[in-house]
Amino acid sequence: VTRQRRPTITTVAEVAEVSIASASRALNGIQTNPETRARVLAAAEQVGYMPHAAARSLRSRQSGLIAFAMHDVANPVYSTMVSSIQQVATEAGLRLILHSTGADAENELAILRDLGQRFVDGLILSPIVVTDRHIEALLSAAAPVVVIGRLPRDVAVDTVEADSRRGAAAAIGHLHALGRRRIALVNGPEGTTPGHERRLGYLAGLRSVGLGSERALIEIAPAFTADAGRSATARLLSRALPDAILYANDLLAVGGLGALRDAGRFVPDEVAVVGMDDTELARLCFPTLSSVDLGSAERARIAVKLLLARLKSPGDPPQRVRIPARFVARASAPEPRDQ
């Protein structure tokens, strides 16, 4: 059997000797005479019919696609999220489009605008920074958007947020319980939401254990990367003698471990180290890294769920979910009794 063109529903209808309407009904499992139905399905099988995605989308106004836009896939936090989202989406019969926004916040606005092309049914967005233009774009988006991150209270958009403030504070509490009193912070860029939140958490943590903050103990890395963490740590050590360092994420912390090694400072004996995000990396590096689990995988999972719910009932009030943080002790800042 040589077929010139790919079979369409018309082909199927012809082979089954029914109208294309009946063919469509049979194929979509709509009430049909069992015998007709059988003929149609057999015909479809025979000619190797597959529905054309674009045609179906055009008519049904649904693409069967969702998108996830984040900073950079290569960052382990986002890989985890992608993996998680992928899984839930697949279960729901949706495909996933990936969109890396990179360092440029304009890209986040661009994809929100592009939603007008209706190439996806919905978007999960993890912005690094939220401006007024972001909020405006979010509110006028052509498709449902779920934000992984923090938004002003009054913005009516579904969000899933980490409790990085309380998480950072918990880490400080732990370090304090370990007897550390000169606790430094190596933060990422503070113009970003995580950077902002994590500093607040650090300061709140210090206050709640009765420690004061000290400018010299805070160092800001230009990016949330290992290299940036390494050099930031070197700078920090050149002017201060911390007995513990909280890093704003695991990548920074792993870079920091390298710098501490270079400086001949033992971890955790001389300097305890804590990361944030509790990525795979924390279990893999040496010494293993204590970290604050911000529930990345779970946030991602819930984001999809929220999106699915929103697609089903667009009118429902927006939801705002916050995932609790959890300190995970490993070798770089062990449980007090293990010391």
Next chain:
Amino acid sequence: VTRQRRPTITTVAEVAEVSIASASRALNGIQTNPETRARVLAAAEQVGYMPHAAARSLRSRQSGLIAFAMHDVANPVYSTMVSSIQQVATEAGLRLILHSTGADAENELAILRDLGQRFVDGLILSPIVVTDRHIEALLSAAAPVVVIGRLPRDVAVDTVEADSRRGAAAAIGHLHALGRRRIALVNGPEGTTPGHERRLGYLAGLRSVGLGSERALIEIAPAFTADAGRSATARLLSRALPDAILYANDLLAVGGLGALRDAGRFVPDEVAVVGMDDTELARLCFPTLSSVDLGSAERARIAVKLLLARLKSPGDPPQRVRIPARFVARASAPEPRDQ
């Protein structure tokens, strides 16, 4: 201005007071009277027009989408590839759909079949195993496919392959130059293409430096993961005394570093360690990991290029690109003079 529905090209045509044909031409930059063109663009701007992706695809028979299907996004090798592909695709104005196939090879066949729905213009597939059914599916795929990996010579499909065989051999050469004579292999599942190739490379490497192979020095991990690498290493050490270990990938190697530490064996003095893939992880772990760079990022980049070329000229003869491997020395198996 309250708009009930999203504007279509008809809306634009009405506002500009031209036919929809003229509107379409103006919007697509086709030869048009400058004044008309201006009116149309102004109208489009005014009503906030964006073309409907599905409608455009249906008509133009192009989705503007490509897909990348691989085992697991969370694996650093694939994250790198995704990142790389993403970048090239974006530059070419294409969006990227991600498809994790997981452990199940059936999923690879499924996505090849699904190509019949024409939801993407092309696919980049990185299969873990290649069966006859794969080849059949590849040859009858409804859209162009580029394979990252190895295929039988006579299969007319674009491929980009790593030279992991020569890469593994190079690693053995390096270890031999370091004076190591009891060189073990911790491989991943040997039913997979990488597993198969890497064992061959290991054996070839031993031969070319005049060493014999020894069953007790080969251990097979059930997966290409750090945990699997750790336990496989423990098993290996329980029966043999290698002075060097080649791991089939970096994740296995990082797990192995942990096991060696547990066993009190110093790296690299007592046991030198080499990974493969040269992922980010190799620079981040401790001691830093010597690894065989198989050009993951470049393979991915070239795969997209091949796909783009294929989309442009479907008739061209299939290409087969092989990326050379490169040994990268770090602390776990340093340059001989650094010892």
Next chain:
DNA sequence: TTGTAAGCGTTATCAC
């Protein structure tokens, strides 16, 4: 240069 109209492959609304 511009407009008319056909058609891309579906789904869904009608009468029958």
Next chain:
DNA sequence: GTGATAACGCTTACAA
């Protein structure tokens, strides 16, 4: 239950 037929929003011959 089934079959014409009209959309869905766009591009592109072809005619004017």
